[in-house]
Amino acid sequence: MQGTDGHVVAEGLTRHFGTIEAVAGIDLLMRPGEVFGFLGPNGAGKSTTVRMLTTLLRPTSGRAWVAGHDIVAEADAVRRSIGVALQDAAIDPLMTGRELLALQAVLHGIPSSASRGRGQTLLEMVGLTGAADRRVGTYSGGMRRRLDLALSLIHEPQVLFLDEPTTGLDPNSRFALWDEVRKLNRERGTTVFLTTQYMEEADTLAGRVAIIDGGRIVAEGTPEQLKAQVGVPTLQIVIGHGEDSLGAESILMRFGEPAPAPAGAVAVRLEGGASAIASVVRALDEAKVPVEALDLHMPTLDDVFQEATGRRLEGAAESQPLEQAPNPQP
């Protein structure tokens, strides 16, 4: 398989560090213009994969092509076609944002006449015009990541690699960065390879997701497909105090298997998917069951991860506060 039809192709990509197999033979196929999410816990092999695809690290075995170029034999051509924002946002704190943009442009062989305007456009895009002439050492974490994003775009790359772009950011900065990535993909058609340990991030941003654990891809597909594979949504209702829970239960059971629920609540696994809610509500209303609260738990990528590995995704708890309501797990 060659790589012109897909922007990023990997075949049996493997990397050992001594006896440790950090990446154990992965296959990837990313199409032009898509946002591909690479989801996994710390140490799963995400960064090692990115470092190989961005020519920073040589594979022990296997091959890969980025934008049609072999990552080993045509490393320089790969470097010209990609933008890279690595995990630590390696940005010289002593230089200003504008200086770094100018430097990055020179590194990519862009004449300074062209880079000035492009730098300004990028600064506007990531909302850093006000801070452009301040040293990066004074930037907040979110500002650094946004500058890093701008830096990786100076040469208008075909493929953008973002290695954990929002790790360590507060929610607002995270959402702002998500917006940038979406806009970039929508308006410029840039292909984005994004690694993350936050399932919410993969879920919201990525059109397709590969879940990696222990150097192996354990699941791959659109977030919807993946979540549909692990099961159906669970609906939980809290009924009015002192009401007959049996009546409510018998109605709910018409829509699927019962699910464990705390006292005063009844839960069901909706066989018909989330769209069955309307019917459930109608049925409850007809039977005059007083409902105090209604809670729908959709399967998450964390459930997908658990299904595939038997473990929970690290850091999932912080990234998904909305899903932490006392819900029964399907």
Place this chain on the structure above:
Amino acid sequence: MSAAVAQYAALSRRSLLTMVRQPRAIIPPILFPLMFMALSSAAFDRTTQLPGFPESESFLQFLICATIVQGALFASIAAASDVAHDIEDGFFDRLIASPVARTSILAGRVMGSLVFGFVQAWFYLVVGSAFGLTVEGGFIGMIGVTLVAAMFAAGVASLASAFAIRTGSSEAVLGAFPLLFSLMFISGNFFPRTLMDGWFKTAATINPLTHMVEGMRAQVIGGLDLGEWLSAFSIALGFFVVGLVLATAALRGRLAAN
């Protein structure tokens, strides 16, 4: 080709900028040799009258070239520890993930040190002149001295960068510093060889730094001397070539180890 030149220039500029913007890192290496110069020219001025002391107007005139070389040594070590910082904090990765020529990563730092060494040497000459220093070789002699200093600064920067690239640790670079520092002292740089004795004299005579500083000094205390200058410059150039070979090998090693 012009793109490559622009890359060299931009990386040299960055190297200089980051040096100048870290006053805490760059002022001590400039001031310490100056202080040492002030103290010892006050303390040892009368030693110039000792029989066998090279004919010089003042101890300052004798010492100035050692001060210049010491300053170049200090500043270039600081610059090389910045190379290690670049590796530690990932800036190096940013560079190698771009299609920039591999050598310019190194050349930028080395060029930065060359320029810095040149300017720094002039600074010491100007300060020295304010305290009565005369350079017998005149303006051309000063240019000769500062050119050697610049080449030596580039040499030390590349030697120390080789170490920085190999270890990837700024602490290791600063830790290796005493080695070069003792090389500086076991020499005829701070005191004339003619007044030395025993093993120290032998060591000082073997030390190439002795001959480099003596060649520079000839321009200051004697007058223009092309032969002496050439010997000084070729020693500095030798440092540079050895440093560059080692640093290039280290860079290649690091890139291949990936």
